[in-house]
Amino acid sequence: MEYSLEDFTNYIENHLLCENSDRLPQLTEEIYSQITQPRTQIPNILIAEREPTKFLAYFMATCAAGYPIFLCNPDWGEQEWQQVFDLVQPDIILANDDLDKLPITSKQVSITNYQLPITQQIMIPTGGSSGKIKFAIHTWETLIASVIGFRQYFQLQQVNSYCILPLYHVSGLMQFIRSFTSGGKLVIQNFKQLEYQGKYQVNPVEFFISLVPTQLQRLLQARVSDRLAQFQTVLLGGAPAWNELLVEARSKNIPLALTYGMTETASQIATLKPEDFLQGKDNCGKILPHAKVEICSTQNQIGNIKIQSKSLALGYYPNVFEIPELILDDLGYFDSQGYLNIIGRSSEKIITGGENIYPIEIETAIRDTKMVNDICIVGIPDRHWGQAVTAIYVPKSTTSITTLQTTLKNKLSKFKIPKHWVSLTILPRNTQGKVNRQHLQQLALNILQEKSL
Structure with a gap:
């Protein structure tokens, strides 16, 4: 799967709304020209940018060039950055101007590329909270498989996304991927702007918005529940939501869709539809069409979760999975209606x-x-x-x-x-x-x- 600069430019001009989006086509072309200078080998490109316009310019230019991309969190500390440089050995770094935690040797890195037998690799970071950063290896094919399952599950032709999550994280990136590949609209906004009732005048009923529980709590405290309730769907994931928060959201008639997924699966593989949530259910919902989930236990009791999916990462850089399945530390079970329930992690x-x-x-x-x-x-x-x-x-x-x-x-x-x-x-x-x-x-x-x- 390949996309050209023209594909991205057409999308930007017709579907994207964010700060400085008018500068995005020119900036993307400039970055593309810089990184496609004659080279003796395909470069590894590291992107560490929190500002959405610059991130998208870096990401789209690198995708158009067909180079391997490593997405990074600009807020990592020096020890985490050293892990990344030891693992990736980047040729090109597209980063925040104020990023001062990169290893000093980053400007003089000696490169020996490890080329995977995969086209257009998009490496998404995971595992930073455990102290050991890994990059899940995705491609346009795995990411689009997630989009197809999402669209089938919600019966959508186009996905319009209202994004307030960081684009370097899978939960933010997939909002761009869903909208771009389906021809939908994408609004990117700072969370504080939404918290104070926003700057972009769009009709929320046409959009999906993704939140983590702490953001939902802040928005409820900011008394913008009326606006939240107008969204087509409010996807909630990233961490377990507590019962008091869900009860309040339900009382405000907010169309929450509780999700279960991870970086390795390119976001959710199970989702509770808003109508089920508003009727009192609090589980992870049913499995999306592109995935298969099994419980590793006898008689389908509580057990570890095993996932097979077309959206599953191909491995952790630089190693490819020998078996295309993932057995997780997460423990769960299916109830009599086929809804997935997560009860925690075996390691916890x-x-x-x-x-x-x-x-x-x-x-x-x-x-x-x-x-x-x-x-x-x-x-x-x-x-x-x-x-x-x-x-x-x-x-x-x-x-x-x-x-x-x-x-x-x-x-x-x-x-x-x-x-x-x-x-x-x-x-x-x-x-x-x-x-x-x-x-x-x-x-x-x-x-x-x-x-x-």
């Missing part, structure tokens, strides 16, 4: 006194008390119980641990009630609203050890 499971505990159950119960602003449950080593259930939370001003524990006695079994409580002013989350549980686990352990001294 806490074993205390021989009992298996999944953090999401306890986090949901604590959020439902409405006594905390944020919560994360981890297990820390305990010589008597193996692991001790520990709550790391952001309390509301009037919250006391005693009151919380008393309230939970009517909601949870005794062994599920946290033994330790660690209060913070804020829980660190990434741009997708996810917490790094390993980091919080170590933080809680350090705080508890200091208290015991």
Whole structure:
């Protein structure tokens, strides 16, 4: 699958609305001319740009040239950048002017390209929160397979997207890919502009918008729920949404579509349609037509999730998958209606006194008390119980641990009630609203050890 500069220019002029979009065709042509100078080998191109117009110019010029692309998060730290340079050894870097964390040697990199037997590779980053960055290898074919499944599931000819997520992340990039390949409209806007009721006057009923739970919470707090309710569909993913948030969204008649997917699958492979959400369902919905999901268990009980999909990444750079399937750490099951339910990750499971505990159950119960602003449950080593259930939370001003524990006695079994409580002013989350549980686990352990001294 190949696209020319003319394909991209026609799309920009007829379908794209974002700041400085009028400059985009010329900027794309300039970048294309610069990177297609005579070369002895195909270059690896690294894109690290947060500003949408520049990102799209870099991305479209590189796609038109047919070069391998590595998308990067401009906010990575020096250690993460060093990982990337050691792995990729880029020939060309298209980056923010103010990006000062690139390794000094980046301007003098010695290149030995590892050429994959795949055309137009689009490498999308994943795994940064675990401390080890990987690049999922995608192509236009895998990305378009995701678009086709999306369009079939929602019965659409064209997909109009209202994008407020970063384009270097799969959840932002796929909004561009859906609109571009289907001939739909694309509006790109800063989240704060939407939060304060926006600058682009478009009819929301024609658009899909994608949010992560923390963004949805902020928009509800900003009292723009009436505007959100007007969108054709509000896709919600990136991290588990808590029950209190979903209840409020449902009460405001917001057409949420809870999604399940990842970088490796080019966004969602399961989605709960808005009509199901508004009728009270809170699961991940049904599997999209381009994917197949199995539960690795006997009698279809709770088990690890296995995915086969035409949108599945071909591997992690520079290695290609030997088997075109992915077995995940995620645990889930299908209910009697065929809806996918996710209950957590096997790696997050806490074993205390021989009992298996999944953090999401306890986090949901604590959020439902409405006594905390944020919560994360981890297990820390305990010589008597193996692991001790520990709550790391952001309390509301009037919250006391005693009151919380008393309230939970009517909601949870005794062994599920946290033994330790660690209060913070804020829980660190990434741009997708996810917490790094390993980091919080170590933080809680350090705080508890200091208290015991």
